[in-house]
Amino acid sequence: MLINSPIISFTILLIVIFTIPPLFERLKLPGLVGLLVAGVILGSSGLKLLNPESDTIKLLSDIGKIYLMFVAGLEIDLEQFRKTKNRSIGFGILTFLFPLIAGIFVGRLFNFSWNTSVLIGSLLASHTLLAYPIISRLGVVGNEAVTVTIGATIFTDTGALLVLAVCVGIHGGEFTPLSLLTLLAGLAIYSAIVLFGFDWAGKEFFKRTGDEQSNQFLFILLALFLASVGAQIIGVEKIVGAFLAGLAVNDVLGRSPVKEKIEFIGSVLFIPCFFIDMGLLIDIPAFIRTLSSIGITAAIVIALIGSKFIAAYLAKLLYSYNNTELLTMWSLSLPQVAATLAAALVAYQTVNSANERLINESVLNSIIVLMLITAIIGPMITSRFASSLTVPQANLADKKLLSWWGNEKNNLAENINDIFTVIVPIYNPQTQRHLLEIAALLARHESGKMVPLAITKGHAQMDNPLLQMGLAQSRQRLDLAREISQEFDVEVSPVIRIDDDIALGISRTSREQNANLVVLGWSKNIGFRSRLFGNIIDSIFWSSHCPVAVTRLLSSPTTFKKILVPVGDLTRQTISAIRFSQILADVNQAEVVLLHISNPRTPGIQVELFESKLLDVASKSKLQVKTNIQTVKGDDIGKIIIQEATNYDLVVLRSIRYRTTGGLAVSEVTTEVIKGLKSSIVLLGEPN
CATH class of the missing domain: 1.20.1530.20 (Na+/H+ antiporter like fold)
Structure with a gap:
């Protein structure tokens, strides 16, 4: 029975x-x-x-x-x-x-x-x-x-x-x-x-x-x-x-x-x-x-x-x-x-x-x-x-970067910006300082402004005590954001939004503000519930109109002197990661190292050809940033990246933004690297 x-x-x-x-x-x-x-x-x-x-x-x-x-x-x-x-x-x-x-x-x-x-x-x-x-x-x-x-x-x-x-x-x-x-x-x-x-x-x-x-x-x-x-x-x-x-x-x-x-x-x-x-x-x-x-x-x-x-x-x-x-x-x-x-x-x-x-x-x-x-x-x-195998590499003459770091203007009339704008959603007082710092550095570099954003969960009754408490907490967070912006001498326009959906509240605000970039803190929700029901980061990647940088910052961005960018190919997403890293390096007079991990069986001529193309891409930046190329042979890509990253302050990884039906797509190697890295991380995605 x-x-x-x-x-x-x-x-x-x-x-x-x-x-x-x-x-x-x-x-x-x-x-x-x-x-x-x-x-x-x-x-x-x-x-x-x-x-x-x-x-x-x-x-x-x-x-x-x-x-x-x-x-x-x-x-x-x-x-x-x-x-x-x-x-x-x-x-x-x-x-x-x-x-x-x-x-x-x-x-x-x-x-x-x-x-x-x-x-x-x-x-x-x-x-x-x-x-x-x-x-x-x-x-x-x-x-x-x-x-x-x-x-x-x-x-x-x-x-x-x-x-x-x-x-x-x-x-x-x-x-x-x-x-x-x-x-x-x-x-x-x-x-x-x-x-x-x-x-x-x-x-x-x-x-x-x-x-x-x-x-x-x-x-x-x-x-x-x-x-x-x-x-x-x-x-x-x-x-x-x-x-x-x-x-x-x-x-x-x-x-x-x-x-x-x-x-x-x-x-x-x-x-x-x-x-x-x-x-x-x-x-x-x-x-x-x-x-x-x-x-x-x-x-x-x-x-x-x-x-x-x-x-x-x-x-x-x-x-x-x-x-x-x-x-x-x-x-x-x-x-x-x-x-x-x-x-x-x-x-x-x-x-x-x-x-x-x-x-x-x-x-x-x-x-x-x-x-x-x-x-x-x-x-x-x-x-x-x-x-x-060889793959056709991206041609910068044919594939323009759609993002601000590609020095391209957006051709949508309603999206023309008078000033460069970075949206920074803030929630956790213990981690928001580094998040605001990196946003302030980027905004100052581009002569723009920073928009700290506090989302308060909505209620059916606008006089609900929980809503009033949430608004008070949001104002406290924004007061700290103003103090930090003064340290960096950058224009700040704090925003409080009441919304039932936090992710859509962030995306809608970035659209209303004609933002050029959204800077997010790293989510710890990576377990069973995240896989089954998704999380805020996935939703923002899906709905946001502009590039999104997801960060896990273990120290102040002002201290970054060595930035590592793993490079596997020359797709548009990779080139964007290189450009973003060079802009961040220009702020701190830092060094950018492009890490290419080649298969031990790849012919030397092919590796040299890739390095020359990579050097050409890196040298096209208008910024005077020290950019070096490092090639390492090996089969275990994730393990090599984690080992090499021990000597760097920041690792910039690329993700893929799917514009129509969306989400955040990262490879198994990227997932392994994120789990194993002990340094600060920026996971970068732009509209595709």
């Missing part, structure tokens, strides 16, 4: 999700492997604590399965796809067709039916961008071969799921050419309704709801489940609808805080449940028999690896890529995780009237082995060769 209790089952699942993945990651193994192993141990082949046939497991696994495909649709970068649309489609066709043909050949070789053989081919045709964090960390996402491979994902995943839909439809009933035509026609109409209808409805809904993130979150979930239900109604597997829904709302969500919450809920709960259920379905004796008669497993693995290489090689010949780009494209298209596992489970669970499965246990077990192998070797090859 306890084992069959939904609450007991759910509790066991939570314990597994909470404990197992971190343990496997410490062993340098993917966390999802740990979930599969846990499923095997807790299932019928082990402790029998979880029953894959129970309603609880079925429900959570189904949600995880469609959630996995939904997130796969969300993660496809449509902007990257549009940049290299033709070449992405070309490579997508190659890396879809060759594995499909190879899979069909393997299926027929082992005497499977034509329908099952085509299904096996479709399982090999898709790919998961498991190594994307690696190329992102290396800063080579802008390389054309990488962009083409990312764009090809939309073609391979969509094609594989459409083939799955047809194969499941054929297996489930009597097949006739008319029934196939009807299925394809219904699928085409349904796809158009989801892709265009949901996209339009989502944009209209988001436009009308503004910053109501809770309603937007529910709308996206509703779109996911409506698309999944609709797919089942027309006789197509629900994961096809989920993937189409992900593509449909991709543009709507962009990189918004709502998208982060959608992905967070899936990654910490539903998707892990799906992987545990995969483990529950593994029959250990059957799995051992599959591996002992290794023929089909070896054939599937070799077919996948070989066909993906042929596709990448042909792309190299067609588009004149070099060998490094060939190997990177190949390694990126190797991992078979999301779409492959979800489709394999669907095929295994599809039973016809004769009680025959679409694929048997040997194929399912072989796909699991394929997933494990490709999930390991794909990222390893990417890490080995992607570091030698």
